[in-house]
Amino acid sequence: MDTVSGDFELTMDELRAVARYGAESAQEVLPAFEEAVPGDPRPRAALAAAWEFADGARRTRLQRVTALDAHRAARDAGTEAARLAARSAGDAAAAAYLHPIARATQVGHILRAAASAARVGELSAGGDPAVGDTLIEQARRRATPELVSVLSRYPLAPAGKNRVAQLMSALDAALRASD
Secondary structure, rough: OEEEEOOOEHHHHHHHHHHHHHHHHHHHHHHHHHHHOOOOOOHHHHHHHHHHHHHHOOHHHHHHHHHHHHHHHHHHHHOOHHHHHHHHHHHHHHHOOOOOOOHHHHHHHHHHHHHHHHHHHHHHOOOOOOOHHHHHHHHHHHHHHHHHHHOOOOOOOOOOOOHHHHHHHHHHHHHHHHH
């Protein structure tokens, strides 16, 4: 199947662009999980599954299973940075199954890994929000036109009170402004 239909269509190449974007973000912060929880392979397995799909392999059950496993690892992690790093890896793998339905909650599957990575950067810098803002700007520049095209089919990211939601909303607004 080359396309997925719902409220609109998504091609496999578009899903690969979303998975690649998430994997790039997750790759940067995976060490935050592995240093906090040595020996837990679940986020690394999810990241590998995301890269496999992004690099052209068929999407399979592997992406679903490893995404869920990485999210379980996030729940088990003891620090915010480790939780966010594991969740980023899970989000990258889950991007292979982004739903083509016009709901704001779907935007998290596109941008949450980058927003989580920005928050990990903030935490690593003692909670400095300027670091997160800088990382969001880097994530904006890293986005491909194809990713922005996919994002533009969805409503705006849902507003939220936690810092990851704020960073995700900022990234969403910046990407749409560059469209």
